[in-house]
Amino acid sequence: MARTKKSTGPQTTAQRLDSIVKSARQIMRKDKGLNGDLDRLPLLTWVLFLKFVDDMERIHEDEAALAGQPFHAAIEPPYRWRDWAARRDGITGPDLIRFLAAEETIRPDGSKGPGLFNYLRSLRGRNGGRDRRDVIATVFAEMTNRMESGYLLRDVINLVDAIHFDASEEIHTLSRLYEGLLREMRDAAGDSGEFYTPRAVVRFMVAVTDPRLGETVLDPACGTGGFLAEAFEHLKDQVRTTEDREVLQGRSLIGGEAKRLPYLLAQMNLLLHGLEAPDITLGNALARQRLAEIGERDRVNVILTNPPFGGEEEVGIQTNFPEDRRTNETALLFLQLIMRRLKRNGQGRAAVVVPNGTLFENGVAARVKADLLREFNLHTVLRLPEGVFAPYTDIPTNVIFFDTTGPTRDVHYWQQPMPEGRRKYSKTAPLQFEELADCLAWWKTRGEDPRAWRVPAEDLIRTDDEGRVVAVNLDLKNPNAREVEDHRAPAEILQGIVAREQRVLDLLREIEALVAERA
The missing domain is CATH 3.40.50.150 (Vaccinia Virus protein VP39)
Structure with a gap:
């Protein structure tokens, strides 16, 4: 019997995103600091979260420019995803781990400042009202990075960077994949x-x-x-x-x-x-x-x-x-x-x-x-x-x-x-x-x-x-129910x-x- 050849056509959005998520999980399985899905899913989630926030910030910045209105970023440089994560050859290894977790560190632009998580915890809503900065601060209030290898983490970040949260089809598809992860x-x-x-x-x-x-x-x-x-x-x-x-x-x-x-x-x-x-x-x-x-x-x-x-x-x-x-x-x-x-x-x-x-x-x-x-x-x-x-x-x-x-x-x-x-x-x-x-x-x-x-x-x-x-x-029991043999x-x-x-x-x-x- 002849073997059926696998399709070599272009991947659908669902296939591409499924491949990204599966590859990221496979990489995380290699890291000794992560023990099972109870560690892997939260890590993948905060990485996705930061990429999502940056893509949304780009959209809102463009909308504000078109409307002639000022734009106030939730996350400032050099802590935006585009500043430290978007370059495939960007910060990696022990430097990446330190940038995430240290109280103070050398940032991707060469200056000294708080580590990423420390910075994100410090965000506060403007004008006393609740906004996205408060959400980010609460999410990262007690966040820790359990991954030990900054090189493996860089590989995960590079995969997630290929997801486009400014595309409605990708968001819809990823939401279904995420429900499966949950x-x-x-x-x-x-x-x-x-x-x-x-x-x-x-x-x-x-x-x-x-x-x-x-x-x-x-x-x-x-x-x-x-x-x-x-x-x-x-x-x-x-x-x-x-x-x-x-x-x-x-x-x-x-x-x-x-x-x-x-x-x-x-x-x-x-x-x-x-x-x-x-x-x-x-x-x-x-x-x-x-x-x-x-x-x-x-x-x-x-x-x-x-x-x-x-x-x-x-x-x-x-x-x-x-x-x-x-x-x-x-x-x-x-x-x-x-x-x-x-x-x-x-x-x-x-x-x-x-x-x-x-x-x-x-x-x-x-x-x-x-x-x-x-x-x-x-x-x-x-x-x-x-x-x-x-x-x-x-x-x-x-x-x-x-x-x-x-x-x-x-x-x-x-x-x-x-x-x-x-x-x-x-x-x-x-x-x-x-x-x-x-x-x-x-x-x-x-x-x-x-x-x-x-x-x-x-x-x-x-x-x-x-x-x-x-x-x-x-x-109360159903009075209409008959005894079942x-x-x-x-x-x-x-x-x-x-x-x-x-x-x-x-x-x-x-x-x-x-x-x-x-x-």
């Missing part, structure tokens, strides 16, 4: 992968909340920026005029992220999607201010988020919340924050990923859920099947949808089924957006469907004789029982260890 980062992160939400779930949440241009969208725990990037794409389709574009770029999307690594990744993700100056605050949103101090100016139209759950917040953060609503459970604190930050009088709506525990727990959880039902319209609970967030957690998850047209009269449930012939999802076989098509079709009509049911809100709250909330259970072999069923018992034993050991630590 998925790989999630896979490599293990327990640190909590900042990832499956793309299908993100797309669905954005589609049904339907943000409109002129509204403000918030993700207070934005991770790598998946919700904000999807919301940006959704809003971009509504842009018709120059004024619309200014609204989209300047006052549509805001986020918060507690951890520095996902903060960096989110900046690059949003830049590649076309948001020129992402408005993301680095820090724990729960610690920013007391709940009672959040007023109308702090409120937004739409909140889309998957807040961290299973974590514990310190006492200092809990004091930001009402005394009878304090808990160390992160998910419950975020839920209270989200409720407080929604615009009132029907102008606010939210979609929030929550674990099953939030639905059935009592105590503080019951009081928070009672607030949700009495002060907001909790109109929909989407019950996701097992394994949607696998392999990072086996905890069953849900998406709750509510708005400020409340109080709640009825809660509508939709039980998303597993595809026929499938037992669970995995990272190699995740939930697909198309599988949620029936739920999308049902969303507006709320018609009869065996996967859907409705429960009056008054049936969900149980109080004592004095009217105090005792329990609120939203963890288990066709698994007895050995397989037994194996599942043993595995569940082992998980219980592991949890008990963890609890015993925590009790011993606090004793």
Whole structure:
């Protein structure tokens, strides 16, 4: 059989950029200072970030010249990409490492001055306002270069210099490649992968909340920026005029992220999607201010988020919340924050990923859920099947949808089924957006469907004789579901029982260890 010859035609943009990224990663694998994708992706990201900033600066400088207006560079010479990185035979080896990391060094123009990272950390927005200089300073506030070989780093820089961020096709293509890198980062992160939400779930949440241009969208725990990037794409389709574009770029999307690594990744993700100056605050949103101090100016139209759950917040953060609503459970604190930050009088709506525990727990959880039902319209609970967030957690998850047209009269449930012939999802076989098509079709009509049911809100709250909330259970099973015969072999069923018992034993050991630590 004759062999098929490989095509020798010109590369497409996607092929060329894919080749650049793959080559850069291959080079980084040779460096002894980098250990896996958790080191390699952040390094590639800050290199891409600086090239992106320089290309955007060139565009804005040309636009200012055409308009006869002054131009103020975010990064001054000799620290611009074009000054130290663009020449293939430019600064390299130990000199390059020193230029990046030293407090003071010999700069590419021969003068003495701060090293690159030290300079970038010192940038401040002009006239007291937030601008790109503040974003750059925050990105590089604690940045370190882990690459040991300045020669290998020069090779990576030379590859990245061939990317043209002033070409829309290249930006669009690279944004897709970058999303692939983020998925790989999630896979490599293990327990640190909590900042990832499956793309299908993100797309669905954005589609049904339907943000409109002129509204403000918030993700207070934005991770790598998946919700904000999807919301940006959704809003971009509504842009018709120059004024619309200014609204989209300047006052549509805001986020918060507690951890520095996902903060960096989110900046690059949003830049590649076309948001020129992402408005993301680095820090724990729960610690920013007391709940009672959040007023109308702090409120937004739409909140889309998957807040961290299973974590514990310190006492200092809990004091930001009402005394009878304090808990160390992160998910419950975020839920209270989200409720407080929604615009009132029907102008606010939210979609929030929550674990099953939030639905059935009592105590503080019951009081928070009672607030949700009495002060907001909790109109929909989407019950996701097992394994949607696998392999990072086996905890069953849900998406709750509510708005400020409340109080709640009825809660509508939709039980998303597993595809026929499938037992669970995995990272190699995740939930697909198309599988949620029936739920999308049902969303507006709320018609009869065996996967859907409705429960009056008054049936969900149980109080004592004095009217105090005792329990609120939203963890309801589908009353239309029929018992399904288990066709698994007895050995397989037994194996599942043993595995569940082992998980219980592991949890008990963890609890015993925590009790011993606090004793």
